[in-house]
Amino acid sequence: MNLLIEKMNGEIFDYVFTKEMFNEIDKKIEEKKLTLENVILLLKHIRCYNTLKRIHLFGFEKASLGERIEKMIAEENLKKKEEKNEKLLIDLCECYISLYYLLSPEIISICVPCLLKVALKKEENEKTQKEAETALLALSNIKFDFLNQGQYLNEIKEIIKHHQEHRNLTRLAYQSAWEFLVTKFLDDGSLKEVIVNELRFGREAARELEALSKCVDWKRKKEVRGKEKKEEIALLRWLQALVVFLSSSKLWNEEFIELIGSIVQVFRAARENKREISYWCISSLRNAAGNGFVPIEAFLKNGAINAVLEEFQRPTLDDEKAYECLKFFINASNRMEEKMDNKMVEVKRKITKKELFDKLEEEGYEDTIISFHKIFDYLNRKYYRETSLNISDYFANI
Template identity: 45%
Template sequence: MEVTCPEKFQELLDELGCCSEIEQKQIIEEMNEAIDRMDEKEFESILATELFNKVDKMIKEKNLSMENAILLLKHVGYYKVLLNLWCYEFYDSLLCGRFEKLIIEEEKKNEEKNENLLVDLCECYAVLNGYYISREELFFICVSCLLKVALKKEEDETTQKEVEMALLALTCLREGIEIKKKKNLKKIKGIIKYHQKHHNHTHVAYQSAWNLLIIKNTLDKNYEKLIVNELHFGMEATRELEELVRCVDWKKKEKDSERRMKMIDFAIVDRWLDIIEIFFEYFEINSEEFADLTGCMIRLCRVTRGNRSDVVYRCCSIFVKMIIFQPNLIVFNDLMKSGVFDFILEEVHNQTFNDCMTGEFLIFFLNVSRKLKEKEKDENEEVKRILFDKMEEEGFEDVIASFHEMFNFLSSEYFYGLSLNVSDYYLNA
């Protein structure tokens, strides 16, 4: 019987405590390779309190060096963050308490302080436990320590991986005020601007820097001009997504050796969509760049539909938020110009979607109809008339009109009140 990747991982874990330090390194490399071959469910199955307690016991009994433990835990944490998995198990483990104690002790040292060890401890602690840091002292130490690494500008591969891990770890520290300090945000801005000029970071590192800048400042309108006009978020997000759309064969069934890279590519797309969704909810579109971004998202939908319906669903949810939250009616013109309306109608006629997707399409048209009927200031009436004419010319107005009876039902019962055969409601399809 063939051994699964999680089973192989557990077998190797059991061997760790009985080997020399050099042999341990070789075993940990095999364990990390096993992780690379796991799918999401398999990987989630190894994230257990028992794993972390076992590592803690081996460290305590000096059967596993801290250096080797970090080599394993960084790899585990890296995938945990990229796959957006919660990890209560580390928080509940003995290893969590050990790391907290070691970080504080190492920080308090002066001349004897081991900066590299402190960085490693902070990175492991953040990626495995970032959401649950209860002591401000730990939070401040981690932010200060990780930002020093993130600011490195060397372009060699080793430094790039160090910066990537530091920035990824910083994105886990979402609770707390330290990241919002002006001096720290200025550093994040500097990282983004330097990369735009020199392209010195990996895709994960660059995406993480944007994550820090936008997700940490969603309620601060002072950063809107910086994000949109100075750093050109729309153009940068478009370029990054376009590269993933162009360079990855999304429909190809990958071999084990290719699975790791494909999993990372999917994870980067998901993380970009997280940022884009938050941007459209909290900041106002006032740039032509965003028509290009929505067009890129449609191309992403086309290459992933059939094998990643969750990506299509996420994009459609973002289009709905654009309609709901953006006060500027020009957004409708951008959506039509980028092909959003056409794509959604294609999907309706293909009837290859599930009920959740069907509901999202209905919600999209529902909000288009509502938005165009809202009372706007006089200066918007000309824009609204142009949009109505364009929608009528393209046939979209007829589509919306054919759904009005359904819209009334949705308004009173919500989308979740529809029958299990939601697609039956698409009479005009």
């Protein structure tokens, strides 16, 4: 079953694992034709693929099997310590929160502490490391609005700090720990000191992107489904999380300039043979360019402008990436048109604006305008964006 699951794409995966199939599994448990142990093994395989690939199965939460597991979690949690099967409870929690979308507060209050306890173990051995990775992967699947601001902050902070000192987690587990933190508590301004200055998110994310990029075979042209290294999956998950973080975060310090530079390096490495990684890189840069808390100078200092212009001129550029590149410059242009009340800041903006214009002129941005003029209307209609058809405006405004 594991081998079959690895060969599936998202469409087939969703077609196979339906509400009807989960209902049938539940029926076979009731009739004692399937053991609970075997069902948990199957759900673990499904959960692993589902979480790593970020595919959601709506069939599970509508099925009677989901109801059975939810009831089992509640019942197992109520048992006395000497009667409780901790391993079973952990397995059930991991499967449930990885496959269920609309989690109840009651389930959250049971599963999150249970899995954080697993991830907090300090023993340095392969078994503990694997258990922590599985628990953190499951936790990273929880949607941000299901938790109260600051809830479980101390636990996840301890997990991250311990890894920074002892390097006890796998790279995939470390990415999952950060995702649990930044996507759940991003809107809480009081966490600025924790995320940015205490745990050094910008520095750590840049370091992880650089380390993970060394593990990827950038020259391998043919993608083999299910055969990606965990490091490659972790790299992709970092970029997907950064798309969200860089679009809305009000947290910023100088270490994020290094992070933008790391994204650019991965972008350049991925552009030939890793389309998905390349796409999430340009999406991260586009969102960062539109975030008023990310200074435009960050894109000048680390080659982001050059990298996006180079992408424009590639003959194999597809529609989605073409639009992301255009949005990058649209966002940068809009930012440069925002006049500042503070005279010192306004002077700095004008200097940056001139540097950006000089860089675009030096790299031949006029050719880019001409080459994209005819297809911009098509891209605009295809992606349902309401933007001016006069693409020149976005460059001329700079």
